Amino acid sequence: AQTVTQSQPEMSVQEAETVTLSCTYDTSESDYYLFWYKQPPSRQMILVIRQEAYKQQNATENRFSVNFQKAAKSFSLKISDSQLGDAAMYFCAYRRSYGQNFVFGPGTRLSVLP
């Protein structure tokens, strides 16, 4: 069965600095999607970024980028120029390309210090 691990329960970053959240996963599949979701204090689940496993290029969305290492089964999220609004719980998630089951990691709580 696929698993997703986020080894950092909590992290903090100074405003305007850069922070990297870690995620590793376990799968025997070759085609899959990986996601980072953000859950701010409002508790709404918001998609931050998506990566298709067949794409070698790392996904980027404005200040958010990933470091996707397929062989190492690692999918870290880098947040540049951190803002107070980035403070949230961040969940890493996995899905097989032709499957319907999503697997979520336990989450990393990010605090942004002014």
Add this chain to the structure above:
Amino acid sequence: DSGVTQTPKHLITATGQRVTLRCSPRSGDLSVYWYQQSLDQGLQFLIQYYNGEERAKGNILERFSAQQFPDLHSELNLSSLELGDSALYFCASSHSGLAGSNTGELFFGEGSRLTVL
């Protein structure tokens, strides 16, 4: 706006009672997922439906049941409620997963916040 609609947004009830949470998926999405999130906890997968049929079951209690109707909306029924059932219940939808038909992600509703007193 994700396009997924959940009602009610907030619900307060007493132990032993029964409630129904409703979810309308995004237009065109055939799969509906239900998750439970207790305070400061992760997402617990409950159950998934695809086009009216149950496809996957997670840690769903026997007191809980769900269904997906022909118009693709889904309901989660929680009965004999206990204090520990207080949580945020998310519904999410996605495409079927067939090649070329989706962007892969789950689209979440805003959740139904259940408080059991």
